Structure formats: C-alpha cells, structure tokens
Amino acid sequence: MSAPLSIVIAHHSGYGHTGRQAVAVAAGVDSLPGVRADLRDVTTLDDSLWAALETADAIIFGSPTYMGSTSAVFQRFAEASGRVWAEQGWQGKLAAGFTNSAGINGNKDNALLSLAVLAAQHGMTWVSLGLLPGWAYTSTGSPDDLNRLGGFVGAMAQSSSDLGPDRAPTDSDLRTAHHLGARVARTALQFAHGREAAALAVTA
Numbered sequence: 001m002s003a004p005l006s007i008v009i010a011h012h013s014g015y016g017h018t019g020r021q022a023v024a025v026a027a028g029v030d031s032l033p034g035v036r037a038d039l040r041d042v043t044t045l046d047d048s049l050w051a052a053l054e055t056a057d058a059i060i061f062g063s064p065t066y067m068g069s070t071s072a073v074f075q076r077f078a079e080a081s082g083r084v085w086a087e088q089g090w091q092g093k094l095a096a097g098f099t100n101s102a103g104i105n106g107n108k109d110n111a112l113l114s115l116a117v118l119a120a121q122h123g124m125t126w127v128s129l130g131l132l133p134g135w136a137y138t139s140t141g142s143p144d145d146l147n148r149l150g151g152f153v154g155a156m157a158q159s160s161s162d163l164g165p166d167r168a169p170t171d172s173d174l175r176t177a178h179h180l181g182a183r184v185a186r187t188a189l190q191f192a193h194g195r196e197a198a199a200l201a202v203t204a
C-alpha cells in the first residue's frame, strides 16, 4: 500500500480560536482514507516545519484576521518562505486557506486574499471553499447553516471577543472548516491519481 498523501495545515492562532478552526480542518482532511493531516503551528520556524511543507501534497494556510489582514506571526512565516519561493519549491502543490475574527465581517476577506496571493506567488493551485452562502443570503437561512458567513475563497469563522476558544467559533463555522479540509483531501486524491495516469500514459 502506498504512503498516505500529506496535507499540512500551516497556521497561527494567538489565543486559540483559529487553532480550533485548524483542528476542524484537520479532522476534515482525516475523514478521507489515504490522506493524513499534519497540523503545524508556524510560530516556530524550524527544520521540521520546512521538511513537512516540502513533502506535502497540499498546504492549507490559516491565520486569525488581525488589523484586517493575516497576523504578524503568520506574515513572518510567509516572508520566511521566500527562500522556498526562490526555488519554486511548492510549485504545483495544492493550497487553500481559512481565517477567523471577532467581527462578522472584520475584513476577513482581505486575510483570505492574502493567503491566496501567497499561494499564487509559490505557483500553487488554489482550492476554493466550494459552498453556496448560507444564513442571511436567503430569508430562510439560519446561523447554523454551513458557510453561514458566505465566503468563497476559503473558510471563514467568527469568534466573539468575549468568548474563549472553548466556546467559539460556532459549530457551523467549525463544520465549514471541516468541509474545507475534506474538499482539499478529495482534490489531492484526484490530483495524485491524475499524476499516476499521466505517468502511465507517458510510459505506454
């Protein structure tokens, strides 16, 4: 049996809320056989992190929205990845992203777009969320809907600033994060099988 595909969830969380979202993304990845989630905190930029990223089939980037963009700790990781960028070491890997903030809007989109731009600079293939918007998008929607915050680029979550990570983000946002992880895992399997088929076609 071949080794499972590896999907690294490269994330930062200052106070634990985005960390809970990251765990839900990882559970989504692990819900598919043949794929393994590797949860990595980018606060520590060590050889083990870079090695895991080098061998990953996909990288899912995650950051809280701080001051309308990714956190400084995440951005330090993004800038440190410049050494990989110079060699285009992540070229062709899949990428996706998630963010969490206190406001319903809070400029989460700007943080997600910065994750997508990071992936594009590395020549990665971006996997979107792939869900229709829930909740307020129609008058019959509910805050319990999947993708209640209506993101398209990636998974969004909201954590009220007076609630600890044991109580936020909401269950619907965690289910949305789980969906993103499963979607990236499914896409990674499709790409891996596609690569095998392409290799067979060349040798036939």
Ligand SMILES: Cc1cc2nc3c(=O)[nH]c(=O)nc-3n(C[C@H](O)[C@H](O)[C@H](O)COP(=O)(O)O)c2cc1C
Pocket: 012, 013, 014, 015, 016, 017, 018, 019, 064, 065, 066, 067, 068, 069, 100, 101, 102, 103, 104, 105, 106, 107, 159, 160, 161
């Ligand atoms: C420095 C800082 C800046 C923040 N900026 C925003 C913001 O721009 N928009 C927003 O909605 N919430 C903002 N927040 C709230 C956080 O996004 C929110 O508390 C989030 O749940 C923190 O996630 P974490 O526990 O993973 O760090 C900010 C919090 C901090 C500490």
